[in-house]
Amino acid sequence: MSEKLVECVPNFSEGRNKDIIKQITDMIEAVDGVSLLDVDPGPDMNRTVVTFIGTPEGVKEAAFQAIKKASELIDMSTHHGSHPRMGATDVCPFVPVTGVTTDECIEFSKEVARRVGGELGIPVYLYEKSAQKPERENLAVIRQGEYEALPEKLKKPEWKPDFGPAEFNAKAGATVIGVREFLIAYNINLNTREFRYATDIAFELREKGRSVRRSNSDDTFYFKNTDILKYEAGSYPCGNCDFIGKTINETIGHCKKEHGYDLVELLKSHDIDPRVLKEGESVKRPGKFKYCKAIGWMVKEYDRAQISINLTNYKETSMHDVLEEARRLAAERGVVVTGSEIVGM
Incomplete structure (x- = not known):
């Protein structure tokens, strides 16, 4: 029988305070049967992507303990950053690696969600393959309005959490948990300080597309x-x-x-x-790539505009194709792609 392994990639709404990040990852490393693979903080986004892997029981416990610690240390009422977010632990995806079926992993995600909602009093929404409703499969749909929209959102019957109270948790916000395929988080850098070039190109790339402008305008960009x-x-x-x-x-x-x-x-x-x-x-019209989510922002650390991309199905939409199209769109706008990077593992 092959070894059972599950990967977990929680995103925490803290990317600047190294002590807080360390306290959260310490909770993960303290659990038997779990290996911490990567910790990727982003100061401008004020967000840290953590990757760990292990046995199903170990990963479930490590995920819960990390979410618990984050809820104790991170105060969402004072949080600011460039990345969309709705909770101290914004999203916590599980990925079956080997010896575990998707259905088994979905049950694992529900067990963690039940504990987070019941023991920590945090509203939890299930997404992707764990979603109980089709309209909750997409993380971006669940996260519309972000943390600031939660007080009113939680009053609506259609946004009752899958687990936890339908009450606003001012400190911890809400958390999204579920099972997904391997996701590639990918950044493309531009040789400009004008973030709107990055946003413009992101809207052209992403599946969600953009609002349509009239074509008879003389505006170049x-x-x-x-x-x-x-x-x-x-x-x-x-x-x-x-x-x-x-x-x-x-x-x-x-x-x-x-x-x-x-x-x-x-x-x-x-x-x-x-x-x-x-x-x-x-x-509205769609963008060029399915399974592609993208936004543009300014990264103060690099003093450059950046396109931040999530590829949710790399088998259908590859990094290479997205990068080459980004190069073409950038050239049309008189800017240059200067590099790219994979985020996390």
Whole structure:
């Protein structure tokens, strides 16, 4: 029988205080059957990605103890950083490595989530393969509004946590737990201090895409064009071509037939309900790569703009393809990709 191994990659909302980070990782290293593989703090993001691996029992215990320690040491009411977040332990994914099935790993994730919610009083949402509802599979959807939105979000029945109280935990926030495939966190650096170039390119790359600007603008660079195309009564532009539907359903059908994507799901990813589409909502179009999440920001440590990317299915979307497209998009904007890096392990 092969050895049973599970990987865990929790993201903690602390990237500056080395003592706090060390206290959290000490809890992991204190558990038998677990090996700490990597600790990757980001001061500008104010976030640390930790990677450890071990037996299922060991990994479950180490994850809980780390989440517990983080809830004691990190105060989300005073947290600031460039990365989206909603809790002291923002997200805690489990990855089956060997000798463990996905279904078994899902049960492990639920056991940890149950303890975190019950013993620590932290609202917990299950995501990815552990999600109990389709709309909770995507981390970005769960995290919309971030920590600041939690007080009102937790009052809504549709956002009742999977475990833990439906009450705002001001210090610890909320935590997302679940099973996913191996994820590649990948950064691409640009030779500019203008973060909007990074954001502009990120929006072109990511599956979620962006708002559409009018094409008759003389602006050279996309992000400088503030003339955003809107949905209006009787006028529902495609955003990819010149087609304009008389109803949103007509445009949904067109996008599926002619461009091969689901406009309903795309709008939902932007927190827009197509069933009650309001006039004045911006037209959306998808980005270039599926299974790609990306944002742009300024990294003060390097004094450069950076595109931060998560590839959630490297078998379908490779780093090489994303990097080459980023190079092309950067060149169009008069900037240069100067390097890239994998985050964590």
